[in-house]
Amino acid sequence: MAGLPLAGVLAGCGRGQPDPLVALTIQARSDATRIDTIVQVLRTGSTPSTDPALADALAAVADARRTHAEALAVELADEAPPPLQGTVPNAEPTGPTAKQSTATARPTAPSIEPTAPISAADTALTSVLAVLDKAHQRAAAVVPSLPRSHAALVGSIAACCAAYRAVLH
Amino acid sequence: MKPSPPPGPSPENRELATASDTAAAVQAALGTEHAAVWCYGLLVAFLPPALDRLARQDATAHRARRDFISRTLADAGVPPIAAEPGYRTPNTVVDQASAIHLAISAEADAAAAWRSVLERCDDPALRRVALEGLTDAAVRGAQWAARSETAPVVPTFPGRT
Numbered sequence: 187m188a189g190l191p192l193a194g195v196l197a198g199c200g201r202g203q204p205d206p207l208v209a210l211t212i213q214a215r216s217d218a219t220r221i222d223t224i225v226q227v228l229r230t231g232s233t234p235s236t237d238p239a240l241a242d243a244l245a246a247v248a249d250a251r252r253t254h255a256e257a258l259a260v261e262l263a264d265e266a267p268p269p270l271q272g273t274v275p276n277a278e279p280t281g282p283t284a285k286q287s288t289a290t291a292r293p294t295a296p297s298i299e300p301t302a303p304i305s306a307a308d309t310a311l312t313s314v315l316a317v318l319d320k321a322h323q324r325a326a327a328v329v330p331s332l333p334r335s336h337a338a339l340v341g342s343i344a345a346c347c348a349a350y351r352a353v354l355h
Numbered sequence: 356m357k358p359s360p361p362p363g364p365s366p367e368n369r370e371l372a373t374a375s376d377t378a379a380a381v382q383a384a385l386g387t388e389h390a391a392v393w394c395y396g397l398l399v400a401f402l403p404p405a406l407d408r409l410a411r412q413d414a415t416a417h418r419a420r421r422d423f424i425s426r427t428l429a430d431a432g433v434p435p436i437a438a439e440p441g442y443r444t445p446n447t448v449v450d451q452a453s454a455i456h457l458a459i460s461a462e463a464d465a466a467a468a469w470r471s472v473l474e475r476c477d478d479p480a481l482r483r484v485a486l487e488g489l490t491d492a493a494v495r496g497a498q499w500a501a502r503s504e505t506a507p508v509v510p511t512f513p514g515r516t
Contacts, residue, residue, distance in 0.1 A: 334475065348490045352494045
């Protein structure tokens with residue numbers, strides 16, 4: 187997957203503000219990685235989940251978040267100006283906001299203590315529900331202020347996260 | 356004491372009154388809400404009691420949104436479109452499975468219409484209304500899909516056609 191263009195961070199909405207799509211992209215990638223890890227724990231942990239259907243359902247959420255990240259990255263790439271002569275676009279965003287986001291985007295092992303199959307599944311589900319809730323809230327929060335061309339995409343992403351949360355809950 | 360002047364039109368009303376593409380998109384979304392109310396009225400007869408309650412809740416939600424949008428359009432001076440006497444369904448409803456399929460289709464249509472409003476408006480308040488319509492339709496559609504063999508249960512980009 188291509189990295190985020192630096193111009194997405196610097197250009198933003200044309201007012202020197204970070205483009206909200208950058209943070210949403212990083213978050214979507216981070217969510218996918220985190221949920222992948224949770225699914226892996228469910229499937230291959232020392233005490234595998236007694237509910238393989240849950241692992242499959244959570245894997246679908248990870249796939250969706252990965253696809254969200256790809257779609258957002260495409261939007262950012264489309265609006266990025268060509269790089270200056272003699273420069274190479276950064277593969278990762280920079281700047282205070284991007285650094286902060288990148289730091290939070292580092293995948294970390296989920297705090298799942300697979301003490302018993304049922305509690306592992308419950309903890310996994312609770313973690314993914316929290317991830318989806320946050321993703322929905324963050325996407326929904328920026329929809330009112332985005333350009334038309336991005337509002338529909340981000341609105342759909344918010345709706346997807348809300349729908350997954352509803353059916354998993 | 357002089358009466359306070361009547362409030363001016365809200366920003367979303369101004370956009371509806373002046374932007375033809377915005378008004379057309381909202382009218383289209385209103386049309387899908389009319390259709391959804393009609394569809395739920397049809398399909399509820401084919402559902403068992405356990406699902407009947409869910410269908411009635413969803414129909415109530417669509418009626419509320421239909422009425423709100425109708426009022427918003429009227430307040431902006433745009434005559435809201437009326438419901439059709441009947442609607443052509445994508446499938447014949449004969450049992451629980453086909454009834455659920457119709458509910459999923461009605462919600463998908465509503466989601467697509469509200470997503471289209473997001474592409475055709477700038478006012479933040481109207482954006483929130485459209486996002487709520489899109490999200491609610493996506494949630495309801497997913498809840499119906501989860502009760503059937505329909506896949507995917509949740510589209511990755513609800514409303515995108």
